[in-house]
Amino acid sequence: MLVKFSKASDVKPSEITSKAFYLDRRRFLKTAAVAGAGAAFGTIAAPVFAAKGNPRVKLSGVRKSKWTQEALGEELTDYGPITKYNNFYEFGAGKTDPAEYSQDFKTKPWSLTIDGAVEKPGVYDLEDFLKPHQLEERVYRMRCVEAWSMVIPWVGIPLGDIIKRVGLKSDAKYVAFETLLDPEQMRGQRRPVLKWPYKEGLRIDEAMNPLTIMAVGLYGEVMPNQNGAPFRLVVPWKYGFKSIKSIVRMTFRPDMPPTAWNVASSREYGFYSNVNPTVNHPRWSQAKERRIGDFFKRPTLMFNGYKEEVAGMYAGMDLMKLY
Amino acid sequence: MTRETAILPQAIPTRAIKPQTIKYVVKPLVFASALMPLAWVAWTAVASGLGPTGPLGANPIEYINRFLGDWAIRFLLLALAVTPVRGITSWTFLIRFRRMIGLFAFFYACMHLSSYIVLDQFFDWTEIWKDITKRNYITVGMVNFVLLASLAATSTNGMIKRLGAKRWTKLHKLIYVIGIAACLHFYMMRKGVQLEPIIYAGICAVLLAYRVAAHLKKKARAGRAENPDRAGAGAAHR
Numbered sequence: 001m002l003v004k005f006s007k008a009s010d011v012k013p014s015e016i017t018s019k020a021f022y023l024d025r026r027r028f029l030k031t032a033a034v035a036g037a038g039a040a041f042g043t044i045a046a047p048v049f050a051a052k053g054n055p056r057v058k059l060s061g062v063r064k065s066k067w068t069q070e071a072l073g074e075e076l077t078d079y080g081p082i083t084k085y086n087n088f089y090e091f092g093a094g095k096t097d098p099a100e101y102s103q104d105f106k107t108k109p110w111s112l113t114i115d116g117a118v119e120k121p122g123v124y125d126l127e128d129f130l131k132p133h134q135l136e137e138r139v140y141r142m143r144c145v146e147a148w149s150m151v152i153p154w155v156g157i158p159l160g161d162i163i164k165r166v167g168l169k170s171d172a173k174y175v176a177f178e179t180l181l182d183p184e185q186m187r188g189q190r191r192p193v194l195k196w197p198y199k200e201g202l203r204i205d206e207a208m209n210p211l212t213i214m215a216v217g218l219y220g221e222v223m224p225n226q227n228g229a230p231f232r233l234v235v236p237w238k239y240g241f242k243s244i245k246s247i248v249r250m251t252f253r254p255d256m257p258p259t260a261w262n263v264a265s266s267r268e269y270g271f272y273s274n275v276n277p278t279v280n281h282p283r284w285s286q287a288k289e290r291r292i293g294d295f296f297k298r299p300t301l302m303f304n305g306y307k308e309e310v311a312g313m314y315a316g317m318d319l320m321k322l323y
Numbered sequence: 324m325t326r327e328t329a330i331l332p333q334a335i336p337t338r339a340i341k342p343q344t345i346k347y348v349v350k351p352l353v354f355a356s357a358l359m360p361l362a363w364v365a366w367t368a369v370a371s372g373l374g375p376t377g378p379l380g381a382n383p384i385e386y387i388n389r390f391l392g393d394w395a396i397r398f399l400l401l402a403l404a405v406t407p408v409r410g411i412t413s414w415t416f417l418i419r420f421r422r423m424i425g426l427f428a429f430f431y432a433c434m435h436l437s438s439y440i441v442l443d444q445f446f447d448w449t450e451i452w453k454d455i456t457k458r459n460y461i462t463v464g465m466v467n468f469v470l471l472a473s474l475a476a477t478s479t480n481g482m483i484k485r486l487g488a489k490r491w492t493k494l495h496k497l498i499y500v501i502g503i504a505a506c507l508h509f510y511m512m513r514k515g516v517q518l519e520p521i522i523y524a525g526i527c528a529v530l531l532a533y534r535v536a537a538h539l540k541k542k543a544r545a546g547r548a549e550n551p552d553r554a555g556a557g558a559a560h561r
């Protein structure tokens with residue numbers, strides 16, 4: 001049941017997670033207790049998934065990538081704010097609702113459906129599906145459309161690797177993602193805040209971009225439920241809502257898929273939703289952002305500072321219209 | 324059982340509360356209570372230094388701004404509730420608190436606006452101007468603030484006299500528009516279709532519906548008085 005990602009080249013987890021562990025002592029003790037219980041039964045290894053109760057569990061075998069904090073040159077946002085200030089409307093529209101109401105969310109076993117224009121469609125057990133992949137840490141900026149931002153050390157795998165594994169057919173031009181639909185567990189889905197289940201999509205070149213990852217953790221640990229456990233998308237040059245959480249389905253298709261916020265209000269949220277300080281949003285000025293923890297706002301960077309990696313994909317497109 | 328009958332609304336003799344008691348005890352108490360939300364949020368903000376790990380959450384500036392907006396709309400609805408509650412319970416003394424409650428709505432709106440200007444935008448007037456002209460919910464909020472300010476400015480006894488009771492009453496009917504606009508501002512500001520602004524709008528709708536009902540009733544009564552024959556015919560039809 002328990003997965004272990006171990007390689008000789010491993011970075012010591014302490015190099016990655018040192019900061020996280022100081023911050024939330026109560027959670028840390030809970031984790032320690034779980035680990036202790038595991039040791040007592042002789043099953044101590046790092047699972048990819050949170051057990052019931054959302055304990056903090058370290059992931060083993062996480063490789064560093066070239067997207068380190070040093071390379072980014074910006075301070076990490078603390079574990080506390082990252083896990084207590086979330087937009088995850090499936091668990092409620094308040095910023096602290098996800099942390100409060102996702103604690104007993106069941107992320108194991110987790111079934112992932114991959115279908116559409118691929119060579120190897122199927123319904124996979126997520127844990128089995130992830131086994132052959134190498135986890136790596138990616139320190140990215142996260143820019144919410146509400147004009148606040150964080151720097152988050154994600155743990156995940158490149159989406160491109162998954163795509164290569166399942167093999168694209170020639171008419172796969174887009175990939176559509178879908179979040180779990182389970183109003184029983186996800187209290188936010190009991191009301192029509194959005195058209196559930198949450199849907200997102202990427203163009204295939206966006207999905208294959210080296211920056212795009214499927215994340216299973218942060219701060220070197222298993223993904224907390226409130227951050228989209230067990231399996232979520234991270235596309236750092238787009239507004240946060242594009243990075244869909246708790247994914248159960250990926251469908252490869254020839255046409256542009258519908259996306260949740262675009263369906264709710266197309267005037268405000270386009271399919272691309274690239275971070276762009278020059279495109280005026282009807283609700284928030286996107287020119288500046290408040291980094292969580294800062295008092296003063298800072299200017300927002302084009303493509304959230306990932307211009308070099310992604311601008312080429314949008315060459316010749318009118319980003320004022322295709323926002 | 325006798326106590327239960329004693330707390331029935333109609334059973335409270337208004338005359339039992341002396342004007343002096345209202346002026347020197349109840350009003351100061353209401354005044355102090357109305358300041359509690361501000362005192363709490365200000366104290367908490369100062370004590371936690373607006374850090375991202377304090378009691379106001381990871382984004383205290385957003386928290387404070389929304390908290391103050393919430394209290395502005397709550398006092399607004401409270402002020403709108405005075406007339407219906409008074410009508411239903413016959414607690415006529417409530418009218419003595421209406422101006423104070425309305426002014427607290429304005430006070431919290433001022434605090435809400437100030438937190439936006441000082442904490443959120445830090446006096447970035449270009450951005451503020453862009454927000455007011457381009458962000459629809461902020462446009463609605465700002466127009467509403469100006470309307471509310473005009474009522475606050477004309478709320479003194481002196482102003483009532485200067486305007487004359489008739490014109491003053493007419494001007495202060497604006498409070499209905501302000502209530503609706505506040506609900507609209509709230510609804511527009513939240514993403515998706517959220518429950519909270521709908522609840523506030525529902526309460527506002529009930530409070531305004533009471534006035535419509537009261538108005539129709541009055542008109543019907545006046546009509547009947549004018550033309551007793553028709554009123555009688557109507558009753559016979561039913």
Ligand code: HEM
Nearest residue numbers: 385389392393395396432436439464465467468505509512
């Ligand atoms: C009568 C006047 C006003 C009332 C009653 C009012 C009320 C509210 C309410 C209830 C909210 C939502 C709070 C929540 O989500 O819990 C809100 C949000 C907001 N209001 Fe107002 N408001 C008023 C005027 C203004 C003005 C004049 C401005 C700025 C020029 C403004 C700017 C904002 C902003 C920026 C937010 C959203 C903050 C965020 O996104 O977190 N409001 N207001």
